[in-house]
Amino acid sequence: NIVLTQSPATLSVTPGESVSLSCRASQSISTSIHWYQQKSNESPRLLIKYASQSISGIPSRFSGSGSGTDFTLSINRVESEDFSIYYCQQSYSSLYTFGAGTKLELK
Amino acid sequence: QVTLKESGPGILQPSQTLSLTCTFSGFSLSTYGMGVGWIRQPSGKGLEWLANIWWDDDKYYNPSLKNRLTISKDTSNNQAFLKITNVDTADTATYYCARIDRRNDYFDYWGQGVMVTVSS
Numbered sequence: 001n002i003v004l005t006q007s008p009a010t011l012s013v014t015p016g017e018s019v020s021l022s023c024r025a026s027q028s029i030s031t032s033i034h035w036y037q038q039k040s041n042e043s044p045r046l047l048i049k050y051a052s053q054s055i056s057g058i059p060s061r062f063s064g065s066g067s068g069t070d071f072t073l074s075i076n077r078v079e080s081e082d083f084s085i086y087y088c089q090q091s092y093s094s095l096y097t098f099g100a101g102t103k104l105e106l107k
Numbered sequence: 108q109v110t111l112k113e114s115g116p117g118i119l120q121p122s123q124t125l126s127l128t129c130t131f132s133g134f135s136l137s138t139y140g141m142g143v144g145w146i147r148q149p150s151g152k153g154l155e156w157l158a159n160i161w162w163d164d165d166k167y168y169n170p171s172l173k174n175r176l177t178i179s180k181d182t183s184n185n186q187a188f189l190k191i192t193n194v195d196t197a198d199t200a201t202y203y204c205a206r207i208d209r210r211n212d213y214f215d216y217w218g219q220g221v222m223v224t225v226s227s
Contacts, residue, residue: 001170034213036154043203043217044154050213087154091212094167096144096156 002090006099012107021102023071023088032092035073039084109133111204111218118224125191129204136182140209143187147200194225
């Protein structure tokens with residue numbers, strides 16, 4: 001199994017700050033990583049595909065980068081609606097896995 | 108417009124078999140490249156991928172649960188199914204189904220989720 005390690009577990013920020021969330025894979029997975037946002041009591045929503053490709057309808061303040069084993073989700077100037085949990089997911093293996101998530105909370 | 112909706116028993120007892128149904132519209136599991144995955148989330152915890160089924164009936168299972176999982180589909184009725192045998196309290200969770208496309212390999216559309224409680 002490919003293990004995804006997300007850090008930090010919790011990130012406390014104030015609106016307007018810019019943040020970076022990390023996802024590290026246990027082996028090289030090229031760019032086969034996808035990011036999801038899950039707000040409280042909602043289903044996850046796809047934010048970024050294949051490490052850095054944008055998704056229609058997602059605000060441009062969300063961006064992704066990385067390849068191999070280290071990936072980053074960046075949020076430029078966090079807004080109040082961004083406080084939620086973020087998960088990465090790999091599809092390099094047909095046996096998908098998710099990271100444990102990073103909770104973005106209001107400081 | 109793609110939609111998915113999960114249904115399940117709500118509550119069941121330990122050792123029973125959990126049967127879940129995903130009813131979808133806006134795509135077909137007989138179309139090349141289409142797939143449906145199941146993901147679960149215990150309350151307050153993270154997402155756990157369970158299984159995928161593809162248009163060609165190819166199936167993949169989470170190795171940690173493989174012996175207990177069976178995924179299947181009914182293309183005529185636009186449904187996908189997941190069975191989990193011998194449940195216990197650790198299987199209490201919200202269960203989601205989601206669409207995947209072989210060209211993309213990510214979950215682009217999700218259902219609203221169905222809560223399942225295992226309790227004696």
